[in-house]
Amino acid sequence: MIARENPARIAEIVGTVVAATPGDVDRIVRWADGEQRAWAARPIADRLTVITEAAARIESAIEELAELLARESGKVVGDCRGEIGFAVRYLRWVVEHAPAAYADRDTDDERGRIVEQRRPFGVVAAITPWNAPIILSVLKIGPALAAGNAVVVKPSPLAPLTIDRVVALFDAPIRAVHGGPETGAALVGHELVRKVAFTGGAAGGRAVAALAGDRLTPTVMELGGNDPAVFLDDATFAGDVMDRLVMASFATSGQVCMAAKRLYVPLARLAEFVSSYREAAGRVLRTGDPLSAGVTMGPVISAAAQRAARALAPPDAIPLGTFDADPATGYFVRPSLVVAPDPDSPLVAGEQFAPIVPVLGYTSEDQVLAWANAGELGLGASVWSADEGRAFAFARRFEAGFTFVNTHNRTGMSLRAPFGGVKRSGWGREYAAEGLAEYVQTCVIHAPAAFRPGAEPGGGPSAYPAH
Template sequence: MIRRENPARFAEIVGEVPATTPDEVDAVVRRADAEQRTWAATPLPDRLAVLARAATAIEDAAEDLATLLARESGKVLPDCRGELGFAVRFLRWVIDKAISAYGDSTVDDDLGRLVLVRKPYGVVAAITPWNAPIILALLKIGPALAAGNAVVVKPSPLAPLTITAVAALLEAPLTVVHGDAGTGAALVGHDLIRKVAFTGGPAGGRAVAALAGDRLTPSVLELGGNDPAVFLDDAPFDDASMDRLVMATFATSGQVCMAAKRLYVPRSRLDDFVAAYRAAAGRVLVTGDPLTPGVSMGPVISAGAQRSANAFRDGDVLDLGRFEADPEIGYFVRPGLVVSPDPGSPLVVTEQFGPVVPVLGYRDEESVLAAANAGELGLGASVWSADEDRAFALARRFEAGFTFVNTHNRTGMSLRAPFGGVKRSGWGREYAGEGLLEYVQTCVIHAPAAFRPGAEAPAAGPSAYPPG
């Protein structure tokens, strides 16, 4: 069994789930493969009706699910409600877009008749993390099921409970298996897995990519980010902007792939920025039990995460917000701002994934652009300026899959915007149309005009097409 403690009170066990051994994965995948054939033959409107019922069921159970999610993950209750609400909206968005995305496309003209058919892959393996376990699972489950695939999900052992409860609400070929890296490897490496979708860290991504690559299994990988937030010399440090930035940094205790993790400000304005940032933290940042009203930041996920985050606090750290927590009974870390650290320090060059953030002064736009683009992760970024056109011009030069302008907040992110990355942070896309098409194969049926009934047969001779 896998037992999950409450990160805010680690002596409290929230629940447990049965573990699936690597040897048991084979039977799970074979059952999913058999179920997938029936599911794929089910008309698309009927598959979408199943997703619609699931969306309603999740919505009806949202308050209980949010409480469970807060207890197992340490995320504050409003964020848990928000995650479940977004998951419902995403499922309904998939339902709305699936007919056009997965329907046949036909061209019939003087060159002949050509039909593009969208077909499911088969069984999809979804490996999901603990920091947003519902939405990051449903980003894969929703499109994959709508397209006619079966799905086997392996969530993180650090957040196994709520996603298991959500999966039970879908009357579809969806199976949840629990286990460690060995279970995940057995799943990804199974011969009947036809597509892999992974969200997690670089080490896990490399292992998944190696297993999938050995079998030429197509994959969607999202491996995190070390997102820079760049303030230009005309950027306002008003209360609303600073409040958004603080929460974009410390939501889920900084344990978010698209959090603002490196702050860059003109050297001449550094002192003013630090004062404004600390004032904002005093307004909006309260660390404590995630079920307590008014708390905006809970604990980190585990004892290991607590040690790693506290290691970044060595040296000069400015404490932020109100700290109403006990690190002796929960995995709490006091949030902090580090001013002008060594640009080559781990706090700057790695994805710290905790509630400690650096702010660095820069000389000019070219130097900050080079700093922002440094490193192997290129998930997201933000640029802040009173001149939106200027911000967009600089944003074009960022090596990032998406760039916010004058915010770094997930709340305003539209479903029309794909979620991906450049460099090594993302292969493939989630959200938007690109995310839907990740779960279908495009097959072509073609009748060239010369060979259609009634057409004059062409003269015999060498093929116009190259051999292959």
């Protein structure tokens, strides 16, 4: 049994789920495999109707689900409501775009006839993290089910409760299994799992890749980022700009893969930036119980996360915002800004996943670009400038899967724009057509012109294109 505590009130047990044994995983995967063929044989319109109905059920339960998610994850209830609402909108987007994405392509011309089918893999294993468990699961569930796959979801044991309820709202071949690494290994390594979709940290990604590679199981991964936010020398530090930047760093207590984790400012304007940033934090940043009105940042996820965050903050860290919390009764960490740390320190060089943010002054664009592109994580970035053309030109030089201009937050993400990473950050392409394509494989039926009925004899090898 897995008992989940409330990170804001650690004496409170929010709920429990049953931990799956390897035998349980085997039984559930075999059930999913048995159901998948009948599911795939249904017209896509039927499958999309099921997804539409699930989206409506999730939407009708959004208040209850948001409160549960806030209690198990420590995320502010308004952010939980926003996450679940976005998941509903994403499911409806899948329903709108899946028919075109999964339709056969039939070409019949002088070269012959080719039918390109978009066919499901079979059973998809979805391994998802705790920091945004609903949207990061639905990004996999929606397209996988629409394409005709069955899905087995393994959420993090740090946030298993809400996604367990969401999965139950789908009248489709989908189940959740709960547990730690042993459960994940049994799922990823199962002989009937035909595709693995993973979002999480680098260590988990390596373990998943090793298991999947042993069976040559295809994977889609998004591993995280240490996202830089670069202010060019003409950038404004006006109130609304800084307000958005502060929340881009401290939403979900900084525990977001695409948070603004490293701030770079012209050295000559560093003092001005720090002053503006502190003022903005005073306006928008209030740490406390995530269910309380006006709170914009809750606790970190666990005692281990609390210890790690404290270790990152040097004695001269600048405390930010209003702090209405007791670190003795919840996993709260005072949000802080660290000015001019060592660029090679863990706070700068690693993905801190904590409400401790560094700001560094730079002297040239070449220097800041080298700093921003340092490291093996390349998920996202942002560039800020009064000249949008200049910002786009600079953004082209980032080694990042996506770059925001004059913002750095999730509200700027469009369903039209895929995101992923370069270097070792993973190549996830969720939120867009690329995400739909991850859950089908192309199978071709080909009748070369030379061998079709009525073709002149002797066509033979000449029917094949030259290379």
